[in-house]
Every structure is written in structure tokens, then in C-alpha cells.
Amino acid sequence: MDSDFDFDRYDRVRPIRWTGDTLDLLDQRKLPFAVEYVHCADYRAVADAIANLTVRGAPAIGIAAAWGAVLAANDVEADDGRAALEALEPRLATLNAARPTAVNLAWALARMRRALLGAGADWRRALQREAHAIATEDLAANRRMGALGAALIEPGSQVLTHCNTGSLATAGFGTALGVIRAGVAQGRIDKVYAGETRPWLQGARLTVWELQQDGIMPTLIADAAAAHLMRTGAVQWVIVGADRICANGDTANKIGTYQLAIAARHHGVRFMVVAPSSTVDLDTPDGDAIHIEEREPSELLHIAGVRTAANEIEAWNPVFDVTPHSLVDVIVTEKGVITRPDAAAMRAAFG
Numbered sequence: 001m002d003s004d005f006d007f008d009r010y011d012r013v014r015p016i017r018w019t020g021d022t023l024d025l026l027d028q029r030k031l032p033f034a035v036e037y038v039h040c041a042d043y044r045a046v047a048d049a050i051a052n053l054t055v056r057g058a059p060a061i062g063i064a065a066a067w068g069a070v071l072a073a074n075d076v077e078a079d080d081g082r083a084a085l086e087a088l089e090p091r092l093a094t095l096n097a098a099r100p101t102a103v104n105l106a107w108a109l110a111r112m113r114r115a116l117l118g119a120g121a122d123w124r125r126a127l128q129r130e131a132h133a134i135a136t137e138d139l140a141a142n143r144r145m146g147a148l149g150a151a152l153i154e155p156g157s158q159v160l161t162h163c164n165t166g167s168l169a170t171a172g173f174g175t176a177l178g179v180i181r182a183g184v185a186q187g188r189i190d191k192v193y194a195g196e197t198r199p200w201l202q203g204a205r206l207t208v209w210e211l212q213q214d215g216i217m218p219t220l221i222a223d224a225a226a227a228h229l230m231r232t233g234a235v236q237w238v239i240v241g242a243d244r245i246c247a248n249g250d251t252a253n254k255i256g257t258y259q260l261a262i263a264a265r266h267h268g269v270r271f272m273v274v275a276p277s278s279t280v281d282l283d284t285p286d287g288d289a290i291h292i293e294e295r296e297p298s299e300l301l302h303i304a305g306v307r308t309a310a311n312e313i314e315a316w317n318p319v320f321d322v323t324p325h326s327l328v329d330v331i332v333t334e335k336g337v338i339t340r341p342d343a344a345a346m347r348a349a350f351g
């Protein structure tokens, strides 16, 4: 992106703040009508905040877990990093178990383990440095992806996005929403449609609010309106994030992404997945191997605490789905753009 790109104008939200003693997390359960922070003083509070979606978004939960590992060390005495890791391992496992689908949790905690194994008596500083590096690298990756993804979008385009993949889901700027921010700033994107993203409403509550902070006014649509919108010819790209990208290019993302990809292919709308390389998991061969998180049915049966479905019924609430690589036109990471992703292309890019 041009050196004069005004990131400050297009990146005003920070969901994660390390104070030196606590991890302060913007409570995304209360947005857009309340801006409140939860102050986590120990690793259990961080694990709970990840599990209950106080903080959410694949890169953001990895960053939160990294700072959770720093908090976990507060009452640990050890002569070096290896001894500290032995004492910390059960706590890292608690953090890792908070949510299963996004690989970024495991990736971030693996980096924290490596930092400890290489540390001597200064292992606490090594942990803090690593957590800070993970967040700093994520922000830089997002800004790089913004430039790479926006360059693929023809001026005058209109796009559809799903869920929230912005500053709220990352260290800042966002993944798919970072591409959209950059595309708007460069005059390539004229209109942004945002899917509401039931049942947790990340689109209606988070993406719309986040873009408003930047002065970008999206158009909200019901998830069920997406295929009809594509049929009208109104959008040229569907741009989404990812929680795990497999060795063959299959991607797990927010529930509803798979049907967007099917509709996009049927209507000749191009489909872009944007995620940092920390979301790429070459150890997972394909989408069938991904653990899809299922959350409480109550999240589907209520909106804002008000029951919206008939009483005494069953509900099934998977919160991710898998889009096969064959339906993805491009994957954008900070390392580059992969066109028509498949196992060979993933090996060439990341192997």
C-alpha cells in the first residue's frame, strides 16, 4: 500500500490492550450499543473471554491466548524457560481448549512454548516479547494483505462480506475487512454489503459498527438475501476471512460461508479468502479433518436474550463450515496471493 495510506483513518478500533498487569478486552458481546472492556487479571479469565466470545476472531483469540500465557506465568517460579514450560503446560492447555476451530490459538501457544524453550532466567521477558511480537506481526500482515487483496479488485466494484474480519477480530485493520478498507480508500470498492451473520450477528453488530467508525457506510443484508443479491449482478466479489486453511486449500470459516461460495460460483461472483499465514494449517489435510465448533442451541433460539423460536424445540448450532478449495478463486495471505488454491499451490506457497 502507498506509504501515504491513512491507516489511522481506516483503523480506529483496538479490541485487545495489554496494560502490563492485565489484559483488557473490548467486550464484543455488548457492541454496538456499549463500548466496555473486560479486565483479565489471570489466564482463566482470558480462557473464559475466548470461550464466551468477549474476544473473538481467529487472529484475535490467538493474540489473547498469547497474553493469557503471560498472565499464567505470574505465580510460577522457575530457573529457566524449560522449567517454566513444564509448570505452565496445564494452563496453556486450558487456553488452547477455549475454542477448537481456529488454528490461531494453537499456533500462538506453540510460539509461546518455543519462546520459553529458548529462554534462560529471563523467561518472563521472553514470554512478553513473544506475545507482543505476535500482535505486531499480525497488524503488519493485515496491512500487507489489504494491499495485496485490494489490488485484485477492479475500480467501481461492489462486494459482499460475511461475519466480522476487521480490527475487532485481529490486532488491527483486519483480514477480509482490511482488503475492503484498502479497496474503499483506493476507490476500487464503491459499495460494501455486509451479511448479518446469524446467530451471533457479527455482521450486523460488529462489521457495520466497525466500518461506521471509519466513515464507511455498508448496506446490511439478511444472510438469506445473499444469493438473491448475487443474482441481481450487484456484487463482483465475496470477500471473507478464515479460521483454518488446510493443506489442500479447504477453508473453515463462519457458518454460512460455504453457501455463499456455492452461490458465488453459480452467479460468476469471485470468491476471495483473506487470512494471515498463522491461519494456514498444513497439518490438517482437508476440510473433513477440521473440528467444527458447535455452540449452545440457546444462542440460536434467542436474540439479545429474547426467545425468538417456539418453546421445547431442538436446535443445532454449528458456528463454522468448510468451503472446499474448488469454490475459492483466490486466497490472500501476507505472503502473497494463491489463485485457484489446491494442495500443490499450498505446498508451493507454504511448504
Ligand SMILES: CSC[C@H]1O[C@H](OP(=O)(O)O)[C@H](O)[C@@H]1O
Residues within 6 Å of the ligand: 056, 057, 058, 059, 162, 163, 164, 165, 166, 169, 170, 175, 176, 202, 240, 241, 242, 243, 253, 254, 255, 319
Ligand atoms: C479474521 S477473523 C476470522 C474468522 O473468525 C470469526 O469467527 P468468530 O466470530 O466465531 O470468532 C469468523 O469466522 C471470521 O471469518
